[in-house]
Amino acid sequence: MQNKIRIQILATWCGLIFLCIGLVWVLPSGAPTKEMVFKLDQFIDPETCGACHDEIMAQWQNSMHHLSHKDPVYTRVAKFYLQGLTEAGHITEAESCVKCHTPVGYVTGFPKKVSDEFSQIEGIAAQGIQCDYCHVAVDITKMYNNGLVLSPGQGEDAPGIKYGPFDDTEPEFHDAAFSKLHTDSKICGTCHDVKHVAFGTDLETTYTEWENGPYNSPDPEKHVSCQGCHMYQRPGVPATGSTPRPENPGSATPDAKQRPHIFTHYFVGANSGLPQMFSDKEKSAMAVARLRHAAEISLEMEKENTARVVVSNTGAGHSLPTGLADMRQVWIELTLTDKDGNIVYQTGVLDKNNELPENTVIFNTIFGDGKGNPVINIAKAKEILSDTRIPVGKSASRLFALNPAPRRGYTLTARLLYRSMPQKILNQLPGEPLGPLPVVEMAAVRKEF
Ligand code: HEC
Ligand code: HEC
Ligand code: HEC
Ligand code: HEC
Ligand code: HEC
Structure with missing residues (x-):
């Protein structure tokens, strides 16, 4: 009788152990915890991949992923943010940047945080978001703060x-497999949605x-992934929502x-200044092309001294x-000129310090301290104080009081302009002075009176 119970207990234990082994086997190697x-x-070094994938390599070179x-701008902003922080939540966030900006270094142990000595980063760890990072991704654990799960090989051998x-x-050098993940916006979105690691504030929400x-x-037929625009672009083909996106045979x-x-693999967004710093005129021009096909602007008179400007995210x-x-x-x-071409009213013009006046109509988000x-x-971002960005396919309308009111022979011009960063932030960064960053005209409209 006693023996039977003992055998039963033993069997239960054995069963439990097998179950556990089974579970460990079944769970993906990169389970969230x-x-x-x-x-x-x-x-593997991107250069090695480039020996065969030469065109893709040339496109990725000097892309924001490579850089x-x-x-x-990133390294200095990161070091700048870290200065003078005392609150634990602030420090954890300010240290977290390397997970996306230096991802191969992060998963191989150095750097783990922004305060690590960047000059000691070895080899390809400094090569940014690279071939053998994206192309060994097998899963995603969360849709923000880089939840990619990797399955790299063992180097070139x-x-x-x-x-x-x-x-x-079936290429010779490496094995290859179809991955649905790579055809989906999610592979981009897991890094392109950024949340504050301590406060949960939405810092970047491109994927959402x-x-x-x-x-x-x-x-x-109507679905367009991130890749559907950004991995169709090439010189002469901006591939935005308002332009054709022809295939690239x-x-x-x-x-x-x-x-x-x-x-x-150009991965061009809106930044035309960064490629310029690395003497890449092609990618700079592609960013300008993308911006010029991002929005439309229209202008009409509401009253004799009030203009309505409408900006649409097309x-x-x-x-x-x-x-x-x-x-x-x-x-x-906005600029109003008289019949002789003299400026009689103007708003939204950069001043001698390369700054925008307080009352400029600007589309952005502003974070608050809580x-x-x-x-x-x-x-320090605990809350979003204001958000005036223009959602996909939507428009924003703004009224401008003109003083003087336009008369016969006058011309009113409205321009939509873009730059990556205010000069006053660049001025505070450590190291060699940066800027001025390029200002790109996205769209313009004119009305003659
Ligand atoms: C010796 C040449 C060679 C090298 C080096 C090489 N590849 Fe390839 N790769 C190929 C060939 C050939 C194909 C197949 C192309 C086709 O079928 O159209 C391919 C296909 C691929 C694919 C598509 C796989 C699929 O199933 O969709 C990816 C991704 C890829 N390579 C990434 C890389 C990366 C990352 C590196 C560097 C770590 C690399 N390759 C190095 C030759 C090479
Ligand atoms: C940010 C992630 C990312 C990086 C970095 C990246 N790729 Fe890709 N690559 C992709 C995605 C995603 C696709 C497939 C897009 C789709 O199917 O929608 C792709 C497609 C490919 C293909 C299939 C052929 C094609 O272009 O359609 C090859 C080969 C390839 N990549 C090689 C490389 C090489 C070589 C590098 C480095 C020079 C590189 N990739 C860097 C994400 C990346
Ligand atoms: C979850 C991934 C992720 C993390 C973590 C992250 N970033 Fe980024 N960062 C991005 C993405 C995606 C972009 C591109 C967005 C854009 O261009 O508007 C970017 C762009 C930037 C840029 C713009 C660079 C330029 O040349 O204009 C700066 C500066 C920057 N990040 C600083 C930081 C700092 C500082 C931290 C840490 C406090 C950080 N990032 C953490 C994903 C991340
Ligand atoms: C319909 C085409 C289209 C699709 C789809 C698309 N984009 Fe864009 N993207 C653009 C255009 C046009 C711009 C330039 C205007 C701007 O900055 O928003 C841009 C700019 C960007 C920028 C630079 C923004 C800045 O001002 O710093 C990033 C980052 C970006 N896209 C990432 C993504 C990601 C990630 C996805 C998928 C979740 C995506 N895009 C889907 C068209 C597209
Ligand atoms: C490992 C995280 C990561 C992944 C995955 C990723 N990105 Fe990025 N992406 C970044 C970071 C970080 C930057 C900004 C780099 C810098 O500061 O120079 C960036 C920059 C960009 C830019 C340029 C933005 C600008 O201001 O001009 C575009 C466009 C872009 N990514 C599109 C994509 C697309 C499309 C995919 C998916 C195929 C993708 N990204 C996947 C992290 C990522």
Whole structure:
């Protein structure tokens, strides 16, 4: 009798142990609770990938993904934000940037935080968001703050599987497999939605804006993913919501088979200044092209001295501006000239310090410290005080009181302008002075009286 009970208990224990082993086996290796730890030499240098994928490599070179760590604006803003913080929640946030900006370094142990000595970062860790990071992603744990789960190979001797859009290819150097994740906006969205790590404040919401917008249509004919615009762009083809997005026929390596579309890897958004700092005129021009096909502006007289300016987000797949909407500046400049061409009224003009006057009509977000005071340092952002960005496909309308009222022969011009960052933030950053950043005309309209 006693023996029987003992055997039963033993059997139960054995069963439980097997169940546990089974569970560990079944759970994906990068389950949410586990931090990924890899060795740097597991990841392959982008140069190696570029030996075969030469065109893709040339496109990715000097892209914001390639520069995500070296970007002098980013590194200085990150070091600047960290200065003088005392509250634990502020410090945790200010230290967290490397998870997205230096992702290969982060998953291989250095840097783990912004205060780590950046000059000691080794080899490809400094190469930003690279080939062998995106193409070894196998899953996502959360849709913000970079929830990518990786499965890298063992360096060049055993490159492992590179995941991508093809389901019919067997390259020699590496294994390849189709990945639905890579065809989905989610692979972008997990980094392009940023939440404050301590306070949960929404700092960047590009993915959520897209997710709630018309381009995330259940109808496959109307659905346009991030890739559908940003990985269709190439010189001469801005590929926005208001322009055609033709396929880019070609091959993934010079010898590979012809395919109807090869996804481009320029990853151009709106930033034309950063590529200029790295002497990349092509990507700078592509950012300008994207901005010039993002919005429309119209102008009409409401009363004899009141003008109505309407700005419509016709080309972006998300709000305008998106990303760092607290820094990005999209604003209206209005100029009234008399019959001889003299300026008689003007608003939204940069002053001699390269700053915009207080009363400028600007579309952006402003963060607060939780007590209603505006903050520039996102580490202190506990709330959103105001949000005047223009959602996908929507318009914003603003009234301007003109003084003097336009008369016969006068001309009124409204321009929509963009720059990546205010000069007063650049002026506070440590190191060599930065700027002035380029100001890009997105759209303009004129009315003659
Ligand atoms: C930010 C992530 C990211 C980075 C960095 C990246 N890729 Fe890609 N790549 C993608 C995605 C996503 C696709 C597929 C897009 C789709 O199917 O919608 C893709 C497609 C590809 C393809 C299939 C052919 C094509 O272009 O359609 C190859 C080959 C490729 N990438 C190689 C590379 C190489 C080489 C690098 C580095 C020079 C690189 N990728 C960097 C995300 C990335
Ligand atoms: C979850 C991923 C993620 C984290 C964490 C993150 N960023 Fe970013 N960062 C982004 C993305 C995505 C962009 C591009 C958005 C854009 O261009 O508007 C960006 C762009 C920037 C830029 C603009 C660079 C330029 O050249 O204009 C700065 C500056 C920046 N981040 C600073 C920081 C700092 C400082 C931290 C930490 C406090 C941080 N980021 C943490 C994803 C992240
Ligand atoms: C020796 C040449 C060579 C090298 C080096 C190389 N690839 Fe490839 N890769 C290929 C070929 C060939 C294909 C198949 C192209 C096709 O079928 O159109 C391919 C396909 C791919 C695909 C598509 C896989 C799919 O199923 O969709 C990705 C992603 C990719 N490579 C990424 C990389 C990355 C990342 C590196 C560097 C770590 C790299 N490749 C290095 C030759 C190479
Ligand atoms: C590992 C995180 C990560 C992933 C994954 C990622 N991004 Fe980014 N992306 C960033 C960061 C960080 C920056 C800004 C880098 C810098 O500061 O220079 C950026 C910049 C950009 C920019 C340039 C923004 C500008 O201001 O001009 C575009 C466009 C972009 N990403 C699109 C995409 C698309 C499309 C995908 C998916 C195929 C994607 N990203 C996937 C982190 C990521
Ligand atoms: C319908 C086309 C379209 C789609 C879809 C789209 N974008 Fe964009 N994107 C644009 C245009 C146009 C701009 C330039 C205007 C602007 O800055 O918003 C842009 C700009 C950006 C910028 C730079 C913003 C800034 O001012 O710093 C980032 C980052 C970005 N896109 C990421 C994404 C991501 C991530 C997705 C998917 C969640 C996505 N985009 C989907 C058209 C698109």
